[in-house]
Amino acid sequence: MSAILAAQEVFKIYQMGTNSVTALDNVSLEIGEREFVAIQGTSGSGKSTLLNMLGGLDHPTKGEVHFASKPLGPFTKKEMARYRRFSVGMIFQNFNLIPTMSARENVALALAFGGLRGQQRRARSSELLARVGLGDRLEHKPSELSGGEQQRVAIARALANNPKVLLADEPTGNLDSTRAHELLGLLREMVNQDGLTILMVTHDHELANSFADRIVFMKDGKVVL
Amino acid sequence: MSFLDILHLALRNLRQAKLRATLTTMGVIVGVAVIVTMVSFGLGLQGNMLERFKALDFFNEIQVYGRGLSNLAGLDRPARRDDGRREPSARGNRTPTRILDEAGIKEIAAINGVAYVEPSVNFTVYVRSNDKLLSQFVGGANIPNASTRFQNFAAGRMISSPTADEAVVSERFVRDYGYDKPADAIGKTIELLAPASDKSNDAQKEQEEETPNFFGIPLDDPGIDESAPDVETRSFRIAGVLAAEVREGAGQGGMRGMMPSAGIYIPLPTAHDWATRHRGPMSQVALALARRGGNLGEGQSEGYELAVVRVADPVHLAEVRQKLSDLGFGSFSIVDELDEIRTVFLIIDSVLGLLGGISLLVASFGIANTMIMSILERTREIGIMKAIGAEDREIKLIFFVEAAVIGVTGGVVGVLVAWGISALANRLAYRFVLKPQGASFIDFFDLPLYLTVGAILFALLISIAAALYPASRAARIDPVRALRHD
Ligand SMILES: Nc1ncnc2c1ncn2[C@@H]1O[C@H](COP(=O)(O)OP(=O)(O)OP(=O)(O)O)[C@@H](O)[C@H]1O
Ligand SMILES: [Mg+2]
Numbered sequence: 001m002s003a004i005l006a007a008q009e010v011f012k013i014y015q016m017g018t019n020s021v022t023a024l025d026n027v028s029l030e031i032g033e034r035e036f037v038a039i040q041g042t043s044g045s046g047k048s049t050l051l052n053m054l055g056g057l058d059h060p061t062k063g064e065v066h067f068a069s070k071p072l073g074p075f076t077k078k079e080m081a082r083y084r085r086f087s088v089g090m091i092f093q094n095f096n097l098i099p100t101m102s103a104r105e106n107v108a109l110a111l112a113f114g115g116l117r118g119q120q121r122r123a124r125s126s127e128l129l130a131r132v133g134l135g136d137r138l139e140h141k142p143s144e145l146s147g148g149e150q151q152r153v154a155i156a157r158a159l160a161n162n163p164k165v166l167l168a169d170e171p172t173g174n175l176d177s178t179r180a181h182e183l184l185g186l187l188r189e190m191v192n193q194d195g196l197t198i199l200m201v202t203h204d205h206e207l208a209n210s211f212a213d214r215i216v217f218m219k220d221g222k223v224v225l
Numbered sequence: 226m227s228f229l230d231i232l233h234l235a236l237r238n239l240r241q242a243k244l245r246a247t248l249t250t251m252g253v254i255v256g257v258a259v260i261v262t263m264v265s266f267g268l269g270l271q272g273n274m275l276e277r278f279k280a281l282d283f284f285n286e287i288q289v290y291g292r293g294l295s296n297l298a299g300l301d302r303p304a305r306r307d308d309g310r311r312e313p314s315a316r317g318n319r320t321p322t323r324i325l326d327e328a329g330i331k332e333i334a335a336i337n338g339v340a341y342v343e344p345s346v347n348f349t350v351y352v353r354s355n356d357k358l359l360s361q362f363v364g365g366a367n368i369p370n371a372s373t374r375f376q377n378f379a380a381g382r383m384i385s386s387p388t389a390d391e392a393v394v395s396e397r398f399v400r401d402y403g404y405d406k407p408a409d410a411i412g413k414t415i416e417l418l419a420p421a422s423d424k425s426n427d428a429q430k431e432q433e434e435e436t437p438n439f440f441g442i443p444l445d446d447p448g449i450d451e452s453a454p455d456v457e458t459r460s461f462r463i464a465g466v467l468a469a470e471v472r473e474g475a476g477q478g479g480m481r482g483m484m485p486s487a488g489i490y491i492p493l494p495t496a497h498d499w500a501t502r503h504r505g506p507m508s509q510v511a512l513a514l515a516r517r518g519g520n521l522g523e524g525q526s527e528g529y530e531l532a533v534v535r536v537a538d539p540v541h542l543a544e545v546r547q548k549l550s551d552l553g554f555g556s557f558s559i560v561d562e563l564d565e566i567r568t569v570f571l572i573i574d575s576v577l578g579l580l581g582g583i584s585l586l587v588a589s590f591g592i593a594n595t596m597i598m599s600i601l602e603r604t605r606e607i608g609i610m611k612a613i614g615a616e617d618r619e620i621k622l623i624f625f626v627e628a629a630v631i632g633v634t635g636g637v638v639g640v641l642v643a644w645g646i647s648a649l650a651n652r653l654a655y656r657f658v659l660k661p662q663g664a665s666f667i668d669f670f671d672l673p674l675y676l677t678v679g680a681i682l683f684a685l686l687i688s689i690a691a692a693l694y695p696a697s698r699a700a701r702i703d704p705v706r707a708l709r710h711d
Pocket of ligand 1: 014015016021022023041042043044045046047048049050093
């Protein structure tokens with residue numbers, strides 16, 4: 001099992017005036033292809049920070065992130081943008097949908113960055129939203145959708161350009177357990193059927209146990225098995 | 226991401242802050258409208274003036290002069306009251322070496338490109354007509370005459386032959402002498418009054434000085450008697466009345482071409498003869514000095530002071546002037562002044578354009594301000610776009626396109642507004658100024674395509690320049706930071 005995404009002795013230190021916060025403290029982690037990994041940890045343990053490093057949104061203070069055995073460090077800004085666009089899909093803790101755009105437009109925007117045009121773009125955005133069960137909510141704005149529905153739009157957007165890896169920050173945080181089961185079932189299916197690799201932050205140990213292949217625990221910026 | 230997508234996003238952003246976008250665009254509209262109105266007014270002013278000059282034959286006529294009598298007499302030139310503005314070298318041949326006599330006139334007429342040459346002879350004289358006596362400016366005219374001065378007659382026609390005792394008068398003459406209408410003056414007589422010719426006059430004067438003396442004591446003073454026999458008259462029949470120039474725009478009435486205009490025209494030989502026989506005292510002195518100094522041989526003609534050369538096409542003006550100078554004559558044409566006039570207009574246009582430019586500059590600050598506001602509002606949105614893979618270039622482009630849309634919209638509407646303003650100003654000027662004066666409609670503005678396109682491009686350029694900083698600032702937004710806060 002070769003690692004598709006790996007963190008190697010990654011540090012992230014935030015300098016806050018005179019005192020510094022070590023958000024990630026020598027984190028090493030390997031995620032194999034088609035693996036479904038869950039991350040658990042207390043609040044402020046550095047889970048979101050790690051996801052940002054892996055997703056190419058931020059650079060580690062020290063250490064290196066590898067995607068398909070290639071280090072991200074030497075990437076240019078443009079290559080980094082391409083990496084975010086095509087290689088990884090991210091679902092944020094607070095969805096981060098564009099509030100003035102409909103569900104379809106939010107997904108279509110990602111497709112537009114991916115270079116899809118016109119009819120193809122329309123068709124693909126409808127298809128993606130239908131896949132996450134929002135076929136009848138295409139023209140709804142985020143404010144007209146429930147938290148769970150917004151979360152699913154975010155998933156559809158993250159998968160828009162067929163990424164290899166999905167990085168999900170508490171995708172079930174706002175869902176009741178039935179909905180959460182449904183959603184994780186969907187993600188599991190994507191791993192099994194479409195060959196997706198998933199790294200998911202969750203607080204719910206029971207959910208992580210029943211859907212993930214492996215659970216990683218974090219505490220104070222460190223991975224504690 | 227295709228350009229169409231970028232445009233779509235930019236338009237969407239503008240739509241979301243409609244009022245702000247509209248107000249920002251207003252700034253550009255005002256700037257462009259000011260530039261275009263001002264500059265097109267300047268261009269119109271210039272165009273109208275040059276057009277008028279052209280219509281008045283200022284561009285195809287040259288004044289030629291030879292060695293004048295004062296020069297022949299050895300008169301010294303006074304120190305020039307020179308403001309240093311004109312360097313003589315640029316103004317053609319100013320120091321003629323030759324007398325402009327009949328032979329010279331013939332040579333000039335033979336120059337390639339010369340349509341005709343007409344000596345200028347004129348003098349002021351008392352003229353009686355319709356029982357009124359007035360001082361008049363009389364000019365000589367070549368017969369037949371191809372000049373545009375003699376194309377429009379209010380009544381009658383041109384003098385029939387160079388030897389005819391006929392005259393052409395101006396419409397003004399008709400009014401001054403109390404004729405009801407131009408047609409009434411046709412066939413009437415005018416009398417030019419002058420002292421009896423030189424010799425008899427001198428003899429009479431000597432006699433007069435003898436007669437009233439008695440042992441040196443004057444016996445009586447005869448005073449000035451108009452009806453005395455020493456006044457010579459010469460009669461002409463009015464053959465035609467010239468139509469007055471239509472009053473239009475700048476330089477109304479006045480000159481036409483380089484030939485001084487007169488109230489009465491008589492055949493050139495007659496006028497020349499009159500002018501030499503009844504020369505003024507200064508001219509008499511100059512002639513005497515010239516002959517005594519040997520510059521003017523006994524019996525040699527002093528020639529003409531001035532002649533007007535008309536070129537067939539203004540294009541040949543410079544060549545003809547060169548030939549004239551080769552022949553030894555001096556020349557003057559309005560075209561000399563034209564370069565200076567053009568420079569003045571260039572300055573006027575630049576100042577006007579600058580005023581507009583400043584208002585557009587102000588508008589550009591408005592654009593920059595709008596962009597920055599919009600970035601502050603959309604930080605999160607930009608962060609999201611970057612997180613899902615937008616390149617810096619694409620983020621920048623969105624802002625540039627937004628600015629460009631504002632610039633082009635403002636430019637186009639600004640040009641339309643300027644166009645409306647000029648149309649309105651023309652209407653108003655015609656209705657309240659020109660029409661009451663009996664003048665015809667004038668377009669005071671000149672809005673060439675290059676000005677329209679140039680103004681729009683300038684607005685576009687300024688707008689994009691205004692977006693430079695905001696766009697790069699937007700591209701620098703850190704997605705992690707932008708997305709962290711709720
Ligand atoms: N930009 C920043 N500047 C300073 N400190 C930061 C910054 N981002 C994160 N931190 C700090 O780093 C630590 C890890 O934060 P992070 O968001 O990764 O935690 P988390 O594990 O995702 O917590 P939660 O479960 O509440 O989302 C926290 O102590 C946080 O205060
Ligand atoms: Mg977090």
